[in-house]
Amino acid sequence: MKMNGGQMVCASLIREGVDVIFGLPGGAILPLYQALPEFPELKHILVRHEQGAAHAADGYARVKGRPGVAWATSGPGATNLVTGIATAHMDSVPIVVITGQVGRAAIGTDAFQECDITGITLPITKHNYLVMTAEEIPRVIKEAFHIASTGRPGPVLVDIPKDVFTEVGEFVYPEEIDLPGYKPNLDPHMGQVKRAAQLISEAERPVILAGHGIILSKAYDELLELAEKAQIPVVTTLLGVSGFPTSHVLYSGWPGMHGMAYASLTIEESDLIIALGMRFDDRITGNTATFATGSKKIHVDVDPSEIGKNVQVDVPIVGDVKRVLTALNKQVKPATHVDWVNHVHQLRRDHPLMGSDNGKMEMRYIINEIAEATNGDAIIVTGVGQHQMWAAQYYPFNQPCSLISSCGSGAMGYEVPGAMGAQVAAPDRVVWSIAGDGGFQMTMVELATLVENNIPVKFAIMNNNCLGMVRQWQDFFYEKSHVATVYSGNPDFVKLADAYGILGIRVTDKNDVRAAVDKAMEHDGPVIIDFVVEQDDNVYPMIPAGMAVDHLIEEPRPARQEVRG
Amino acid sequence: MNYNGTSNRHTITALVEDKPGVLNRVTSMFRRRGFNIASLAVGHSEIPNLSRMTFVVEGDDRVVDQVTKHLHKLIDVIKVSDISGDNAVTRELALIRVKANVQSRSEIMQIVDLFRANIIDVSPETLIVEVVGDEDKIDALQNLLKSFGIQEVMRTGSVAMSRGMDSAFDTNGSRNAKAVKPVIMETGSV
Numbered sequence A: 001m002k003m004n005g006g007q008m009v010c011a012s013l014i015r016e017g018v019d020v021i022f023g024l025p026g027g028a029i030l031p032l033y034q035a036l037p038e039f040p041e042l043k044h045i046l047v048r049h050e051q052g053a054a055h056a057a058d059g060y061a062r063v064k065g066r067p068g069v070a071w072a073t074s075g076p077g078a079t080n081l082v083t084g085i086a087t088a089h090m091d092s093v094p095i096v097v098i099t100g101q102v103g104r105a106a107i108g109t110d111a112f113q114e115c116d117i118t119g120i121t122l123p124i125t126k127h128n129y130l131v132m133t134a135e136e137i138p139r140v141i142k143e144a145f146h147i148a149s150t151g152r153p154g155p156v157l158v159d160i161p162k163d164v165f166t167e168v169g170e171f172v173y174p175e176e177i178d179l180p181g182y183k184p185n186l187d188p189h190m191g192q193v194k195r196a197a198q199l200i201s202e203a204e205r206p207v208i209l210a211g212h213g214i215i216l217s218k219a220y221d222e223l224l225e226l227a228e229k230a231q232i233p234v235v236t237t238l239l240g241v242s243g244f245p246t247s248h249v250l251y252s253g254w255p256g257m258h259g260m261a262y263a264s265l266t267i268e269e270s271d272l273i274i275a276l277g278m279r280f281d282d283r284i285t286g287n288t289a290t291f292a293t294g295s296k297k298i299h300v301d302v303d304p305s306e307i308g309k310n311v312q313v314d315v316p317i318v319g320d321v322k323r324v325l326t327a328l329n330k331q332v333k334p335a336t337h338v339d340w341v342n343h344v345h346q347l348r349r350d351h352p353l354m355g356s357d358n359g360k361m362e363m364r365y366i367i368n369e370i371a372e373a374t375n376g377d378a379i380i381v382t383g384v385g386q387h388q389m390w391a392a393q394y395y396p397f398n399q400p401c402s403l404i405s406s407c408g409s410g411a412m413g414y415e416v417p418g419a420m421g422a423q424v425a426a427p428d429r430v431v432w433s434i435a436g437d438g439g440f441q442m443t444m445v446e447l448a449t450l451v452e453n454n455i456p457v458k459f460a461i462m463n464n465n466c467l468g469m470v471r472q473w474q475d476f477f478y479e480k481s482h483v484a485t486v487y488s489g490n491p492d493f494v495k496l497a498d499a500y501g502i503l504g505i506r507v508t509d510k511n512d513v514r515a516a517v518d519k520a521m522e523h524d525g526p527v528i529i530d531f532v533v534e535q536d537d538n539v540y541p542m543i544p545a546g547m548a549v550d551h552l553i554e555e556p557r558p559a560r561q562e563v564r565g
Numbered sequence B: 001m002n003y004n005g006t007s008n009r010h011t012i013t014a015l016v017e018d019k020p021g022v023l024n025r026v027t028s029m030f031r032r033r034g035f036n037i038a039s040l041a042v043g044h045s046e047i048p049n050l051s052r053m054t055f056v057v058e059g060d061d062r063v064v065d066q067v068t069k070h071l072h073k074l075i076d077v078i079k080v081s082d083i084s085g086d087n088a089v090t091r092e093l094a095l096i097r098v099k100a101n102v103q104s105r106s107e108i109m110q111i112v113d114l115f116r117a118n119i120i121d122v123s124p125e126t127l128i129v130e131v132v133g134d135e136d137k138i139d140a141l142q143n144l145l146k147s148f149g150i151q152e153v154m155r156t157g158s159v160a161m162s163r164g165m166d167s168a169f170d171t172n173g174s175r176n177a178k179a180v181k182p183v184i185m186e187t188g189s190v
């Protein structure tokens, strides 16, 4: 069938099962936009800023488990996507990004709104393409989705010159993919699996450290089976939170810089770490030279380059974590590890997360209230900072894949468009965005997009009138010198909500928190709650950057009580 | 584990798609990850639309292991082989413009003969010497010619090939080997 390039893009997206695109038009991509009405299966959500499109595609992909799609015009449209692409890259999220480019003849001439977006995104995409003829479009789009969603997922960018969108050619959608340089290694080496099983059977104090890979490959059942069969405590990474039931007796939190002390200690005291679909990020290891020196390590990852990158391991296994676990579970012998499991429970009793009983508006109190009101079943999207850490510490995450957060990149501003994408992917779920007043203001332009498309995200702005996490670092490491962290001109978020036609609620008293949360839940449509919280509250525990667990700073005890054993 | 922590040179070859931007992808990866390339040579391979690159990389075993894995990870890279060691031949070509007058010319020609190099251009004040060999041989010739006054050196960077077919790290084009090999390297089970 004859089509122009723009039609080919749309037809190809439909073949890939795409139902929604986040984007914003401009000259170079306009011919693609003009083809859209012919493809009613594709819903386009018009964002207010392209960063929002990329983050929304990312939030969509994390929840849906399928690539999200964002597109934008050339030059500034393309560069506005960059933060979102980098975020998806750091967290291995499959997104396909399409950018318009200046006409072929103008490439390289510094034409109006020309920028080398394939060059710019080279180190932050899994792969990218510059398409020079319309007939390549179907193959490139098919490859883009394949590369984005298989192996270790990640963003793929496709840059298409304006006159390629208008060029007419024969539309042939390829059946097969021919990428000789890309064959992800999914099935494990059985010898390695046996060696891993052997190490597990020899271990007295094993711990599973489960990462994003569990969620990406939906290996929930296999992880549960391994943990239960050999009675191994499970710690997750921040991105791995909700990959294992948080209410399970074997669950032992998440470790690292602001992770639960008992999780970090469980890892430190173990004699075997079974690392599954994670990458020994520095927020977990601190100084790699002193990280868990007493334990052997099994490292399972689908990306061979992760193995041996940050820490040396004893048994590496390259493969899809679901397949690896399926094979491993057959080899692993049942065990009990009674003393060790009891010890891990004791660590939890000795180093609990603390709650507040001081009558003040603290973020964790609010998160606990949201947890109760939602039964722990909501999808929680966060920004970056203190509220992110507390949300991850205190929310129960009863549903798999329910913490959606920019972890590797730590991109403030994720909380608005990320939540938008998550809600679009799961219209029937309750989505709460736990937002920082700083991050919220980076991307709150998308409130208009939420209203236009009636996307009912509930925002809990944790308004401490400052860049809280940075303020905390200044308190800890810079003699409390609050340079450029305290706001003096925050907007009135309730009036702001009003300006957008959104329900806005301000809460300044602890006793009003629950009522506001309930009201937001009952309201049909987006809601903003401005929770005016303590400015000087700090996140504990804390392991300063580059340090080991022995430098862990725990919350001062008096005046605190346990909230969760 | 065979990480010995000592820094040395490794020769790595890669079969890559002959497409615009591939060299950029490869060098960008080296730059971003902080890997050191001592030399890089690129040319067509025996297969249409595929090129072969030879890298000489500096670093300990851990670094070289990471280099090969990150090369593998690039979609346009089809096959990577670490062919360091005795079972490979490496050759580089160099052109050296050296000052030569009537007195020094014959002395230079003797040295050139010793190295089985060639003189490919003669002018009243200079000679251009062409030499082929491994890096050490070229370094040695360059050293000897220094005293005459070297005006310009142009070196291609090493190209390399394993002898026979049984290179320990030859991935043999097998797709699975692409990912499995580095793991086996690491655990020292080869």
Ligand SMILES: Cc1ncc(C[n+]2csc(CCOP(=O)(O)OP(=O)(O)O)c2C)c(N)n1
Binding pocket: A383, A384, A385, A386, A387, A388, A410, A411, A412, A413, A435, A436, A437, A438, A439, A440, A462, A464, A466, A467, A468, A469, A470
């Ligand atoms: C885009 C971006 N810029 C800067 C930072 C550095 N940073 C990390 S946390 C933080 C403070 C975030 O403040 P807020 O969103 O109000 O959240 P809070 O820590 O107060 O909960 C900053 C500035 C970042 N992570 N992302």
